[in-house]
Amino acid sequence: MxxxxxxxxxxxxxxxxxxxxxxxxxxxxxxxxxxxxxxxxxxxxxxxxxxxxxxxxxxxxxxxxxxxxxxxxxxxxxxxxxxxxxxxxxxxxxxxxxxxxxxxxxxxxxxxxxxxxxGAEPDDPQDAVVAKQYKDSYEMFKLTAKHWTSVYAMTGFDKWRYPDFDYKIQRLMEIMKVDEDRARVALSSNNWDLEKATQSLLS
The missing domain is CATH 3.10.110.10 (Ubiquitin Conjugating Enzyme)
Structure with missing residues (x-):
């Protein structure tokens, strides 16, 4: 150097x-x-x-x-x-x-x-899927971002739990035989709609 x-x-x-x-x-x-x-x-x-x-x-x-x-x-x-x-x-x-x-x-x-x-800048995105959710369904974006923070950026007893999200992740893992991260991305990208997430993994 x-x-x-x-x-x-x-x-x-x-x-x-x-x-x-x-x-x-x-x-x-x-x-x-x-x-x-x-x-x-x-x-x-x-x-x-x-x-x-x-x-x-x-x-x-x-x-x-x-x-x-x-x-x-x-x-x-x-x-x-x-x-x-x-x-x-x-x-x-x-x-x-x-x-x-x-x-x-x-x-x-x-x-x-x-x-x-x-302060995100959704009009100059790095991740178009997240930016679309941010602009179209801000409350869903906040819940999804908080869930990801809990799973990936927190340890121990500080974690938040979202039983509905956890259930859908487990179901998608069982249905599509994918790992937890892939199931989470598919659901997050489809506003936690299990049917749409399943279709996205099939296409």
Whole structure:
């Protein structure tokens, strides 16, 4: 890694660790295999959103050309959000593409992603299926996003339970002989209509 990138990341790593947001457990960061080019980021789901209570893990790759080019970031934790792929974790956020500036930092990125969880941009989606649900059936979107947060981003006794969702997932797994994740995606994508979800897996 270029010397300028190494120096920047060392400084930014310290900045995140000492930040108020880190002290409040809102964001954090760690090295993967002691490499300054391979980081793991964590953001907590913002209050009063379907992501509240969840901890979301991020894969952050620092390019040789940093800070003149943005880091490559994706969600490792599965999430139901219009601007984040429910399949790959890819993110649609302008500062990770053409609106990046060399003055920005990893802390900027983590806080911007946290802000994205508070305010989705469904007209510029990464996941068209989620964006359509967000625009056409917002209450269903909120329930689905909260369910995904509970399943993928929470541990222990903090989890919420949705008996109706759980029942439909089990039924779809039995009917179509698919795993739980695939059943959940099919149902989530079809507003939890068991018949439509079954048809989507047949087509």
């Amino acid at each position: 270029a010397n300028i990138a190494t120096q920047r990341i060392q400084r930014e790593f310290s900045e995140v660790t000492k930040s108020d947001e880190s002290q409040k457990n809102l964001i954090s960061i760690e090295l993967v295999n002691n490499s300054l080019s391979d980081l793991r980021g964590y953001i907590s789901g913002p209050p009063d959103t379907p992501y509240e209570g969840g901890i979301f893990h991020l894969d952050i790759k620092i390019p040789e050309t940093y800070p003149f080019n943005p880091p490559k970031v994706r969600f490792l934790t599965k999430i139901w959000h219009p601007n984040i792929s429910s399949v790959t974790g890819a993110i649609c956020l302008d500062i990770l593409k053409d609106q990046w500036a060399a003055a920005m930092t990893i802390r900027t990125v983590l806080l911007s992603l946290q802000a994205l969880l508070s």
